[in-house]
Amino acid sequence: MQLTIQYAPITELFRRAHAEGRDCLLEHEVYALLGYSGAETPPRHLFLSKEARPVEEACLSLPGDKAVLKIVSPYIVHKTELGGVRIIPKTMDKIRSTVRRMLCEVPERYAEWLERHPQATPPVYRGLSGAALQNAVSRDIRGVLQVRFMPPDSTAFGNELIVGLRRTREFGMVLSAGLGGTDAELYAERFRKGQAVAAAPTALTDGQAFFDLFRATVSYRKLAGLTRGQQRIVTDEQLIECFESFIRLGNHYSPLNDEAPFVIDELEINPFSFSDFLMTPLDGMCRFSLPQARDVERPWKTIHQLLHPRSIGIAGVSARRRNYGRIILENILAAGFSPSAVRLVRPGGGTDESGVACVSSLADLPEPLDLFIVAVGAPQVPGLVDDVLRCNAARSVMLIPGGMGETEASRDEAAALAARMAEAHRRPDGGPVFLGANCMGVISRPGNYDTWFIPAAKLRQDADPHYRRVAIFSQSGAFLLNRYSQTPELRPAYLISLGNQTDLSLGDMMRYFRDSDAVDVIAVYVEGFRNLDGLAFAGAVREAVCAGKQVIFYKAGRTPEGKSATSGHTASLAGDYMVCESCLRQSGAIVARTFDEFQDLILLADAFGxxxxxxxxxxxxxxxxxxxxxxxxxxxxxxxxxxxxxxxxxxxxxxxxxxxxxxxxxxxxxxxxxxxxxxxxxxxxxxxxxxxxxxxxxxxxxxxxxxxxxxxxxxxxxxxxxxxxxxxxxxxxxxxxxxxxxxxxxxxxxxxxxxxxxxxxxxxxxxxxxxxxxxxxxxxxxxxxxxxxxxxxxxxxxxxxxxxx
Incomplete structure (x- = not known):
């Protein structure tokens, strides 16, 4: 596609705004950004500063006999309901009087609205009320934007388009498009799934692919004249060009681009209107931020040693009682792992009653373990992790204990522990990988071990020694346990509990099984991804599917489409669950809607793959x-x-x-x-x-x-x-x-x-x-x-x- 984006002047827009202490562009700056983006030409406009008297020659030079006046403030997003948008006859007297009226009335109305909706108050206005709030709003208003009035081809329902970029924590930059206008949130809530809004991560799509997704929406059917009494008002090529432009902007000003001078947090046009086959932006907003350091990549290929260890060490096996560590040892040996390849880390050394040799400390190991299982209390974990790193005692570590990062009080300590793990990954050998914490462990039939701390009497094992070419991994160990307890005939090769992803992530595990010759079906239960790990996960899913594997996916924590806990405007139309589900479907995963369906789809995939x-x-x-x-x-x-x-x-x-x-x-x-x-x-x-x-x-x-x-x-x-x-x-x-x-x-x-x-x-x-x-x-x-x-x-x-x- 012949599309040229002028990144240098766009970056300069961000740089000037940042120098002024702003993290957003004003509306006329958004129009300038669109002009540099290579897609549709923004409408002709004129910025009228509140400090200067409108110049008659300039104001009357815009075409048409009407003028659109819009309030300009970095903090007022919804302008229409505040009287911040006026369509008036294009005469000088009317322009001057309307500008004065807007500069007076809008601060009053916005201050009143904020006091009725305190949860939507921008941080800069929090703690203010009454005259102080009104004065602060008035101070931040920069002026009024005069925009050429362009009558739309149709005023019928559905003939406006919203297009937006949003930076998400899990999937990076996400593009969304759908029914625009003041009722966009309502459309997203009320229409059937996928009919109001299309969404996709920009790193996994292009203009044509996103357009193919958008074609399924009601918005496309309206714009393309496919509904009764409608005529086409935009070409497919225009839409593809628009989507491609936004995608390229998203990928350039992305947290994934190490060369990006700024990151777009939100860029939204709501709506695009259509006049004589021109896409005309009627409103625009853009927020941005400085780039932040990304997580250190983990040596995920070491997962092979974790799942197929030649040696296993365990800390936390009591010599006096049947604690979790003792049950784990029993299950490892019952699964067929050789006792001679197991070492217990326990003061005093000697030999355990099971016949397994003990060492007093990790420093006493003759060589690094392939897998070290930590089944001690949470307070002892940081010290053991430090010992592992200092002694280079293990290639992989399984952290069983809960309580690390699960409560407010433990989060700082968990973050410090994760930082030490990340620092070890900077070593030439990548350091060890850590599974957990709050991890039930692993059942690896190819690896001949079972670290689940469930007594054998409470979990009926299938007598069939053969297993299916299936891997199931989950953030919730209890979820795995209950699914397997109800359906032991699943007989997966691997059952893996990831816990709270202190180190190894869902994306790491998906990358490993993407390349594994041991499985054909990968099933995953997800509660939440680490930063940008949803995108890495989705990319690995697509590669696995393209390689002939089947991926079954369940996402917990559903939220209604069109809702966001942190934003009240239409850039959040593609809600978090909707984005995740849409992304994984586009990547080729089969998305289960219920726990039963998750089990059922695994059996279907294995039977008919x-x-x-x-x-x-x-x-x-x-x-x-x-x-x-x-x-x-x-x-x-x-x-x-x-x-x-x-x-x-x-x-x-x-x-x-x-x-x-x-x-x-x-x-x-x-x-x-x-x-x-x-x-x-x-x-x-x-x-x-x-x-x-x-x-x-x-x-x-x-x-x-x-x-x-x-x-x-x-x-x-x-x-x-x-x-x-x-x-x-x-x-x-x-x-x-x-x-x-x-x-x-x-x-x-x-x-x-x-x-x-x-x-x-x-x-x-x-x-x-x-x-x-x-x-x-x-x-x-x-x-x-x-x-x-x-x-x-x-x-x-x-x-x-x-x-x-």
Whole structure:
């Protein structure tokens, strides 16, 4: 794209404002910035300083018979409701009188508004009230901006556009665009997800890619004349150029750009109006700051030693009682790790009752440990960390204790500890990496160890020695524990609790598994990212997806779209959760909405990851009418959209023949979804599923198994051979055989109580994802298939993943 941005004069705008003690540009300076940005030309305007008398020749030189007058202050963002925007006849008398009126009335109205909304008071005005506040507001008003009046092509709803950059702590610079105007926040709240606002980190997109995202919004449909009674008022090329300009500005004045003289904190045009195919900014604001030092990069490749250690040391194993350290030791040895490769750090040395050798201190180790586990009280942790660093005692360290950085009182100490870790990373060897603190630990089946401090009697381990090529990591150890306890058939290769990310981060772990040959599915539970680590995480997700891996993602702490705890204006339209979710979806992750869905998607990804996904046409079959209808009712949502396959005539004929043979033709009608009546036996269920799987109009099949029916084999313990699920002609054997030959996803529903949990578990163990209710099954399958297809689109190329490095 032929787009030239003049960075030098833009930087000079920031430099002059900074020299005046400002961290923001005034509106006419924002227009100057736009003029240098290479995109749309800003409207002609004239700054009228409050210290100078308006000059008639200059004021009347602007085109048109009307003038727009706007108050200019570094602190007044919303001008219209304060009387800070006036459209008047362009005569000299009217201009002078209106300027005087605005300079008088706006400080009064803004001071009154601030006293009604103290939470929105700028820091410079806090503690002021009454006349003192009004005088301070008046002092900061620089004058009035006269802007050429340009009548819009349309005054209908939705014909204004907001475009904004926002610096975020987790994802760096984020571009957002959507329905503009004074009701922009309302649109963002009320419209369905993704319809009002599009958002993406600038480091992971370009003008064309962002435009493709923007096309899904109501805003684009209005601007492009795709709604009834509307005409196109802007070209696609104009929008792409505008987005590309903002993206380049975002990447240049970015906290990720080590050469950036300033960082844009917010840059917003709200709105762009449209007149004769010109994009005209009607209001603009820009805040900026000086660059800050970035975190030292951690040697994340050392995670390999953490997950596959040749030697393990433990501090905190009591010689007298069964404490957390003792349980960790028991679990490590029970997982198969060699006792001869374990050392306990305990005063007095000797040999533990388990037969494991002890050393008095880290200095007594003959060579550095691959993994050192710290299971002592939080007050002892800083000293042990210092010992590790001083003695070069370990390549990786696991900090189990909680209470570090979790409370206000401990944050300073945790920050000091993190600083010492970061300083060690400046060493030529990168120093050790630290997992935690407040970390439950790791289960690494390839590494033959388990550091979870859960007694074996309380966590049933799956007897199958084989594990899935799945890694699950989480900030919450309890989340991992509960998911695994409920669904031990997940059998992941790795279960990793990161704790509070004192050192190793979510992005570090994603980078490691992006490159790992041991996993195909990466599942992550996130509560929050470190500074800029969300961007590093998203980039690694995209690279992993492009390499053929599947990523399942759950983000805790959802907030309503369009809301921000710290900002009341429209630059915050893309709320924190919305930005995170949008970013990860664009990077190719499949985003779970519930904890159950997180588990379900992992099983689906592992079961079907090697299958091609050809489309989103579902085949649904059940002996229960409500279940067939329930499947059809759940094929669409805000996150996905499936359809029901039509079935070929050959398939329909075979189904009718089967119904006749089973004497069900008077009770069931061939359709999709197919209700085959509670009298349908296991053979009928399996054969109908087989016919659907073979049909070219079907891309996946969901089958309800009706476990309560008198003609199905659905019980694990039964004296009646008609009900035993291990019957050679029962549904379990039939679906297992069908699963071995199927080239399309097949999921089952066993809707019934605890009596039928053994059947559900047995089906899952045979790689048939099985659900207790039909709506959960179809929703998870639909979300998975939609995500897989989106990921396939990314794999053609991954051009943006290198920008964050």
């Amino acid at each position: 090697r299958m091609p996904i050809r489309g989103t046409r579902l085949g649904a079959v059940s002996g229960a009418g409500f279940e067939a209808v329930g499947m059809a009712d759940n094929i669409q949502s805000e996150e996905y959209a499936m359809t029901l396959g039509t079935l070929t005539e050959e398939t329909r004929a075979a189904m009718r023949e089967l119904l006749v043979a089973k004497k069900l033709d008077k009770l069931a009608t061939v359709a999709n979804p197919l209700d085959i009546n509670p009298g349908a036996d296991d053979e009928t269920h399996a054969r109908m599923a087989e016919l659907m799987l073979a049909d070219d109009t079907i891309d996946a099949v969901a089958i309800g198994l009706d476990p309560l029916s008198p003609v199905t084999h659905s019980l694990a313990d039964s004296d009646d051979p008609l009900f035993r699920m291990d019957a050679p002609d029962g549904i379990l054997a039939r679906l297992e055989a069908l699963r071995r030959t199927a080239q399309k996803p097949l999921v089952a529903v066993v809707d019934g109580g605890a009596l039928f949990e053994p059947l559900r578990r047995a089906l899952r163990e045979r790689d048939i994802p099985t659900f207790p209710v039909c709506d959960r099954a179809v929703a998870a399958l639909s979300l998975y298939m939609d995500g897989r297809l989106a990921a396939e689109g990314l794999r053609c190329s991954c051009p943006w993943t290198s920008r964050q490095h």
